[in-house]
Every structure is written in structure tokens, then in C-alpha cells.
Amino acid sequence: MLLFDTILDGHHPAYLIHLIGYYSTQNEVELIVATGENFQTDFAKRQEAEHLIWGDQVQFYPISHETIHSLHAMPIYLRSIKEWNLWMDIAQETRADQAVLMYMDYFPLGVLFGKASVIPVSGISFRPPQQVKGLFDFVKRHVWQAMLASGKIKQVFSIVHSAVPVLNQLSDSAKAIPLADPVVHLALTSQQKADFRTKCQIPAGKKVFLNFGQLDRRKGIEAFIAAAKLLSAAELAEICLLLAGPIEEAYALQLDRQFQEIPSLQVVKLYDYLHYPTIELCFDLADVVLVTYQGHLGMSSVLVRAALAGKPVVATRDGSIGSITEAYQLGIAIDPNNAHKYAEALKSDIKANAAKQKELAHQNSVEAFALTIARGIES
Numbered sequence: 001m002l003l004f005d006t007i008l009d010g011h012h013p014a015y016l017i018h019l020i021g022y023y024s025t026q027n028e029v030e031l032i033v034a035t036g037e038n039f040q041t042d043f044a045k046r047q048e049a050e051h052l053i054w055g056d057q058v059q060f061y062p063i064s065h066e067t068i069h070s071l072h073a074m075p076i077y078l079r080s081i082k083e084w085n086l087w088m089d090i091a092q093e094t095r096a097d098q099a100v101l102m103y104m105d106y107f108p109l110g111v112l113f114g115k116a117s118v119i120p121v122s123g124i125s126f127r128p129p130q131q132v133k134g135l136f137d138f139v140k141r142h143v144w145q146a147m148l149a150s151g152k153i154k155q156v157f158s159i160v161h162s163a164v165p166v167l168n169q170l171s172d173s174a175k176a177i178p179l180a181d182p183v184v185h186l187a188l189t190s191q192q193k194a195d196f197r198t199k200c201q202i203p204a205g206k207k208v209f210l211n212f213g214q215l216d217r218r219k220g221i222e223a224f225i226a227a228a229k230l231l232s233a234a235e236l237a238e239i240c241l242l243l244a245g246p247i248e249e250a251y252a253l254q255l256d257r258q259f260q261e262i263p264s265l266q267v268v269k270l271y272d273y274l275h276y277p278t279i280e281l282c283f284d285l286a287d288v289v290l291v292t293y294q295g296h297l298g299m300s301s302v303l304v305r306a307a308l309a310g311k312p313v314v315a316t317r318d319g320s321i322g323s324i325t326e327a328y329q330l331g332i333a334i335d336p337n338n339a340h341k342y343a344e345a346l347k348s349d350i351k352a353n354a355a356k357q358k359e360l361a362h363q364n365s366v367e368a369f370a371l372t373i374a375r376g377i378e379s
Contacts, residue, residue, distance in 0.1 A: 002100070004102060008036040016102065017052060024055025120377070124373075148170050157179035157373060182364055183308055184366055185283075207288070224241065225261075237264050239265065243270065294337075329356045
């Protein structure tokens with residue numbers, strides 16, 4: 001079985017790692033992992049600390065930086081076709097007899113206009129079509145309908161559970177299945193926790209708000225700043241913003257200029273790709289987790305990480321994030337662009353339903369993720 005992914009950041013390496021771990025225990029399956037050429041080296045660096053498994057029947061197929069950069073620089077319609085054809089070539093070379101595309105949202109045009117697939121192929125979708133609210137949504141829905149009706153796609157594993165009925169209405173030939181958004185939470189020692197707080201120089205008693213992940217404009221950092229400007233200097237002195245994740249240098253400089261306008265706010269910056277134990281330490285240190293995405297209607301694993309850590313969230317009220325926050329009583333859902341409402345949230349005592357948090361975490365376990373994919377492609 002071939003796993004194919006040219007996206008190298010965010011949750012993409014983690015999803016590959018989870019499936020490598022699962023299939024390393026399935027001796028009857030030979031797994032081929034086709035992704036960026038540094039993946040196996042990065043895996044080895046994390047293997048001991050995170051107890052990762054790489055079975056003897058797992059084969060690594062490196063895709064060069066030059067190839068990935070060339071693909072990602074193309075217009076989306078051309079990238080869709082070229083990348084679709086690339087995985088087909090790899091499947092033929094490695095004699096794979098089935099494939100899973102780890103981010104299939106780029107591939108509808110490739111399915112329709114690329115090479116004809118000669119093996120069963122399934123894919124994970126993060127941004128499937130949902131409600132039609134404009135021309136883009138209308139076109140996207142019809143392109144997906146054509147893709148699903150083509151007979152080239154066996155299964156769609158949808159991270160956005162609310163989209164499953166929509167996808168299943170579009171075609172009878174491809175089945176959509178809800179998929180867990182898997183998160184692992186590894187144990188920490190009390191010494192690790194104490195050392196991390198000291199490293200971050202956060203005094204005990206400060207309320208820590210965590211914004212975690214790929215720190216770009218989608219993450220709502222500027223909305224937090226707008227809300228913080230409405231707080232008094234005394235109120236700002238009682239809180240801390242912890243920014244944890246990779247960020248573009250130009251955007252970091254832009255944020256620094258805005259932070260200078262609120263000098264009473266302590267901002268801790270961990271600008272890097274993070275792994276265990278730093279990820280777990282960030283969520284352990286946080287009092288509240290910010291999931292205030294801008295224009296993002298899908299799911300976010302940050303919700304699951306917060307639930308695993310037992311921390312409440314301030315979340316955007318829109319899309320799956322808002323509906324899940326409210327359904328599982330994970331904290332409060334707001335319009336983050338309403339600075340006054342956001343400021344009130346920063347001052348409030350936010351609570352979460354601990355039993356509901358555990359339920360969400362269980363539903364999004366690594367085991368649930370891997371078994372759904374395994375059973376789906378075997379059906």
C-alpha cells in the first residue's frame with residue numbers, strides 16, 4: 001500500500017507516523033511511504049523519545065525538495081494533474097496495489113484530467129465541499145461530484161464529519177467515511193513542567209493563553225491583539241500570550257510592531273516546528289487554548305489537544321470548530337473579530353466539561369484513525 005504526501009508541515013508528518021506505527025504491526029501489508037526526502041531522518045530523530053515504530057516491511061520512497069518545490073509553485077489546476085500523475089508513477093515503480101492520498105483536496109482535477117488509475121485509491125479530505133454560499137463553492141461542489149462519479153476514487157475519509165452526508169449525496173460510486181483527527185499526548189515529568197515554565201519566564205499565577213500551530217493569518221493572532229488593546233494595563237499584566245509553532249519571518253515582524261502597542265502584555269514566542277515534549281509542555285502550561293481561526297470552516301486538531309490536556313478553549317463560532325466546541329462544551333465560541341466580545345472572553349473564567357473532553361479525545365485517538373482507514377480500504 002502506498003501513502004503519498006508532498007506537504008511536509010503541520011499534521012502531515014504526524015498522520016504518516018500514525019499509519020506507519022499501525023501497519024508496522026500488520027505483517028501481511030507492505031507499506032510504501034512516499035513523501036519529502038527528509039521525512040525518514042526526522043522520524044529517526046523523534047523515534048526514541050516518542051516511542052515510534054518503523055517496521056521491517058515499511059519502505060521509504062523519498063521525493064526530492066526540487067520536485068516538491070516545483071509542484072507547489074504551479075497553479076493549482078496544473079499541480080493537481082502533475083501531482084496526481086506523480087503518485088501514479090511511484091505506484092507503478094513500487095508495484096503498489098492500492099494507495100491513500102494523505103491530502104486529496106488538491107486532486108479533483110488530477111482525477112478528471114490526469115492518468116487513469118489502475119489500482120484502488122482513497123484519500124483524506126480536510127476541506128470537502130459543504131454548503132454552497134457562492135460561485136467558488138458551486139464550482140467546487142460540481143468538480144468534486146465529477147471526481148466522485150468518475151469511479152477512480154474508492155473511499156473519502158473526511159476530517160470534517162458534517163461533510164460526510166454531502167459527499168455521499170454527490171455520488172454512489174465513492175463512499176465518504178468520517179475520520180478521527182488523531183492526537184497523541186505523551187506523559188510529562190514534574191521536573192519537565194517546572195523547567196519549561198522557568199525557560200518561558202512566566203511567573204506563577206499568570207493566565208496563559210496558547211495559540212499553537214502554523215502561526216499565520218488564519219490563526220487569529222491579530223484578533224487577539226485587537227481584543228488585548230481593550231484591556232487595561234493592569235489586566236494585561238495578569239495574562240500571557242504563548243505563541244508556539246513555525247511562522248514566516250515577515251509576519252513575525254509585523255506582529256512585533258503590533259505587540260509594541262501593548263507593552264504590558266507578556267508574549268512568549270516559540271517560533272519553530274515543535275515535537276514532544278515541547279508540544280505537551282505548551283498545552284500543560286496553558287490555562288486557555290485559542291482556536292480562533294479566520295475563515296476556516298474545517299476541524300482543528302488543536303481542539304483535540306486541548307481536550308486531551310484538559311484545557312478550555314476560546315474558539316471561533318464558525319464551522320466545525322464552533323459546532324464541536326459547543327456540542328462538547330469545550331469552552332466558549334465567539335466571533336473573534338468582535339474585539340469587545342473577545343476582550344470579555346479574555347477576562348472571563350472559562351470552563352470546559354471534563355467528561356465531554358475525554359469523549360472527544362477518545363473519538364480522535366490514533367487507534368480510531370488508523371482502524372478507520374484500514375477497514376475502509378479493505379471493504
